[in-house]
Amino acid sequence: xxxxxxxxQDRVGIITINREKALNxxxxxxxxELNEAFDGVxxxxxxxxxxxxxxxxxxxxxxxxxxxxNLTKAEGEAFGKKGNDLFRKIETFPIPVIAAVNGFALGxxxxxxxxxxxxxCSETAVFGQPEVGLGITPGFGGTQRLxxxxxxxxxxxxxxxxxxxxxxxAYRIGLVNQVVKxxxxxxxxxTVSAKDALMAAALKMAKGIAANAPIAVRNCKKxxxxxxxxxxxxxIVIEEKLFGDCFETEDQKAGMANFLEKDKEKKLKVVPFKxx
Ligand code: CAA
Numbered sequence: 319x320x321x322x323x324x325x326x327q328d329r330v331g332i333i334t335i336n337r338e339k340a341l342n343x344x345x346x347x348x349x350x351e352l353n354e355a356f357d358g359v360x361x362x363x364x365x366x367x368x369x370x371x372x373x374x375x376x377x378x379x380x381x382x383x384x385x386x387x388n389l390t391k392a393e394g395e396a397f398g399k400k401g402n403d404l405f406r407k408i409e410t411f412p413i414p415v416i417a418a419v420n421g422f423a424l425g426x427x428x429x430x431x432x433x434x435x436x437x438x439c440s441e442t443a444v445f446g447q448p449e450v451g452l453g454i455t456p457g458f459g460g461t462q463r464l465x466x467x468x469x470x471x472x473x474x475x476x477x478x479x480x481x482x483x484x485x486x487x488a489y490r491i492g493l494v495n496q497v498v499k500x501x502x503x504x505x506x507x508x509t510v511s512a513k514d515a516l517m518a519a520a521l522k523m524a525k526g527i528a529a530n531a532p533i534a535v536r537n538c539k540k541x542x543x544x545x546x547x548x549x550x551x552x553x554i555v556i557e558e559k560l561f562g563d564c565f566e567t568e569d570q571k572a573g574m575a576n577f578l579e580k581d582k583e584k585k586l587k588v589v590p591f592k593x594x
Pocket of ligand 1: 339341343344380381383384401426427429452458
């Protein structure tokens with residue numbers, strides 16, 4: 319693949335959008351390659367994914383404006399569907415996906431981060447939906463996910479004004495879970511860059527998730543996602559089924575046996591989790 323790289327560290331997969339010259343903007347090829355990268359993830363082996371952008375400056379600076387500039391109405395709609403199909407695949411991917419937002423997350427960049435389960439960002443990150451300034455609406459789920467993630471009023475304000483916000487404001491409104499700062503020594507010199515600190519924090523979180531029972535983690539993702547789409551009476555039934563599904567698994571048996579043995583050493587041991 320030309321614009322997407324994939325590497326594995328322990329049981330964590332790292333997908334990097336690597337089109338740095340265009341600030342990792344999403345053209346059709348990048349969308350196709352991302353699709354391919356997600357399809358290629360070994361779901362038996364990998365327990366958490368990190369999605370990030372190459373370089374220090376940008377996570378994703380949006381959908382490719384050059385590619386969109388001459389689209390017809392029908393082509394515009396088809397381009398929106400292409401992005402939406404991929405982002406929905408990410409949102410419903412069985413394994414948790416952490417967006418490590420290392421800079422600009424504008425338009426389609428903010429939108430792809432919102433299709434991930436968790437967003438953590440560097441202190442240099444900038445979020446926004448600048449589309450109305452370009453004469454279009456957000457087209458890769460921004461009108462839907464931003465309103466659900468923050469609040470309808472805040473989403474409308476950000477989208478109508480096309481105002482970019484910095485990491486601290488994104489944190490304040492609940493768009494990101496964590497902001498990671500560069501490490502600085504007593505002399506004020508940067509010892510760990512914001513990007514490196516971000517990736518270390520993302521990996522730490524991902525490895526923490528990967529150490530837990532994979533069936534339980536996947537079922538939690540499904541329960542939360544599916545439950546949010548329906549009313550509470552149906553939502554708790556979804557939870558009951560996914561809760562029940564965890565029983566009789568090796569993880570459930572070993573996890574509970576470890577606790578009941580009351581052996582402090584053993585209790586703290588990581589259960590050798592299996593998928594079945
Ligand atoms: N599409 C295509 N190319 C882009 C791009 C985009 N979204 N964003 C940046 N680039 C390219 C620039 O054209 C430039 O290329 P050249 O070197 O060949 O000229 C390169 O990346 C570097 O960009 P800048 O020179 O502009 O860098 P800067 O530091 O001066 O500014 C920026 C950075 C503020 C992010 C600015 O690039 C910018 O505003 N980019 C566009 C952001 C945007 O509007 N995104 C929304 C797109 S619409 C969308 O996403 C629709 C949707 O919902 C599906």
